[in-house]
Amino acid sequence: MKRLSEERTKILFEKLSKYIGANVKLLIERPDGLYCFREQKDRVYYMSEKIFKLASTLPPTQLVSAGTCFGKFTKTNKFRLHITALAYLAPYAQCKIWLKPSAEQQFLYGNHVAKSGLGRISENAEKYSGVLVYNMADLPLGFGVCARSMSECKLSDPLATICFHQADIGEYIRSEDDLL
Amino acid sequence: MGCSKVRLTKRARLAMDLVAEILENGLQEQGKFKTITVEKHLELDYDLGSLLCVDNNELDSGLFNKNKDEYLRNLTRDNVQLLINQIWDLPTEKVDEVIVAKLPRPAYVLPRAKHVPKPKPLTKWQEYAKLKGIQKKKKSKLSWDEQLKKWIPLYGYKRAEALRNKEWLIEVPQNANPMEDQFAKRTDAKTERVAKNELQRLRNIAKTKNIKVPRMGVLNPDVSTAKDLQAAVTIAKSSTASIGKFQGSLPKEKEARGIATITPGASSRKRKAAPVSSEVEKAENLQAIDFVLNKKPKIDVERAVNKQINQQQLRKPEESMSSKPKAGGKGKKKGNSSSSSKKPKSGKGQRKGKNSGRKRR
Structure with missing residues (x-):
């Protein structure tokens, strides 16, 4: 477990701010103690200082995971969020879409969201902005990227893609091995 | 008379002698000089x-x-x-x-005594400019400066002084560290540019004389030290398609230091951030977040247009809502006009003529 380099820290925060904007600060400035990001085999983990101190007693080769995995750095040094980060992103989400019950399953199988499945969309949805996906009962299902802005959505045809799929909670079953 | 005759003859004789002398001289001279x-x-x-x-x-x-x-x-x-x-x-x-x-x-x-000189080989930039058709623009030696109200030379004498007078104040850019000396930064950048130009000049000379200049490693085998050799080995090992990932190493072999910039990813020694206390790390993280959030947003035309369209669309339904009742009233007044789209139903219209009686066929 090591600290993220300055460059990677910036890349990580840039990615997170796409989904939760200025609320990134709240991940670091928490009333319940100190929290930090750590890197292990290009994966980024978010954990409290207490857990970090426990984890640092283990040799890094033996350690599989500690805290919550937020995502991983690709070989080209881009950050990719994993579904495991959803629990931390959902409460701070700035841009949301809600799915109709009929479209929920489609999304959970890893498909993009079409206009026909769109229940609601928050007003500040811009094109290519990060978006959190909920079902009508306000349960977070995953996240993606807006393919169209809110105003464009109104005019688009029912089969047009509104949101590109990035991660969904179906991955907990589908790609159990890859998730950490 | 006789006396005078004698005299004359004497004179004549003298003249004769002179002539003879001259002639003799002439003959002698003629013998000396060719025709x-x-x-x-x-x-x-x-x-x-x-x-x-x-x-x-x-x-x-x-x-x-x-x-x-x-x-x-x-x-x-x-x-x-x-x-x-x-x-x-x-x-x-x-x-x-x-x-x-x-x-x-x-x-x-x-x-010619000497052979015709060969044309000077082009520098790398000149080659590129020729390829791209870039032509050198003639700049005037002096240019008028509005701020200083003075003619400023393009380079040379009084140029530096003019710049100093002109740019006595530099705005601190956004996101920049306010404690950073912007003037020092500028001079640093200038020296860096000069050094780069010098390097390129030398490289051009090396190219024209057909000398191979290695970027790094063994420059001269006669004077290279163990350190140079180590650097050369490290670079050679990392010069594979997989950046030397599958290259074996000798026991006790060490990697050279200070060559990470030219062999990115080659070093197994990854730079680790120094361990700091959690409070410091938190402050650093917050600083990084501020940096990310304070980034000047680019003017996104598409986004601005979308916003405008969105606002217009929001305004439209309100307008139409307010104007709807009016339209309805109008329709009522007109009654069953020809413009109404509904088909008239049977049995509802008023009959002309006889209303009752037997049917006549």
Whole structure:
């Protein structure tokens, strides 16, 4: 477990701010103690200082995971969020879409969201902005990227893609091995 | 009379002697100097501009073999005499009590003593500019500066002073560390540019002289140290398609230091951030977040347009809602006009004529 380099820290925060904007600060400035990001085999983990101190007693080769995995750095040094980060992103989400019950399953199988499945969309949805996906009962299902802005959505045809799929909670079953 | 006759004869005799003397001298002189007229079988070719004449006549092989030097000397004298004769025929001028002949323009093309110089090889930039068709723009040496109200030279004397007077204040850019010295930064950047230019100049020279300059590693095997060799080994090992990932290493082999910039990803020694206390790390993280959030947003035209469209769309339904009741009222007044789209139903209209009675067919 090591600290993220300055460059990677910036890349990580840039990615997170796409989904939760200025609320990134709240991940670091928490009333319940100190929290930090750590890197292990290009994966980024978010954990409290207490857990970090426990984890640092283990040799890094033996350690599989500690805290919550937020995502991983690709070989080209881009950050990719994993579904495991959803629990931390959902409460701070700035841009949301809600799915109709009929479209929920489609999304959970890893498909993009079409206009026909769109229940609601928050007003500040811009094109290519990060978006959190909920079902009508306000349960977070995953996240993606807006393919169209809110105003464009109104005019688009029912089969047009509104949101590109990035991660969904179906991955907990589908790609159990890859998730950490 | 006789007396005078004698006198005369004396005089005459004196004169006779003088003449004889002169004639004798002349004869002697004639023997000493050769004639100015030279007979030649073929005319010589003259180029008086370059004081040149070419004798195309055949050499007299008999005389030549008898006494080579004598023959050649005589031949040369004759030819020079002919050349001088030609020069005397030219129009003359008097310059400072000296008679000067005016030579015509030289016609004979003399061959070069040295070979024609090769064109200078182009520098890398010149090559590129030629390829892309970039032409050098002529800049005037002086340009008018509105701020200083002065003519400023493009470079050289008084340029630096003018810049100093002009840019005595630098705005601290957004996101920049306020404690950073922007002037020092600028001078640093300048020295860096100068150094880069010098390096490129040297590289161009090396290219023209066909010298291979290694970027790094063993520069000169005679004077390279163990450190250089180590660097060379490290670079060589990392110069595979997989950045040396599958290259074995000798026992106790160490990686060279200070070459990480030119062998990115090669070093197994990854830079680790120094361990700091959690409070410090938190502060650093917050700083990084501030940096990310304070980034000046780019002007996104599409986004702005979308926003505008969105607002217009929001406004429209309100307007139409307020105007709807009016439209409805109008429709009522008109009643069943021809413009109404509904089909008239049977049995609802008023009948003309008889309303009741038996049907007539």
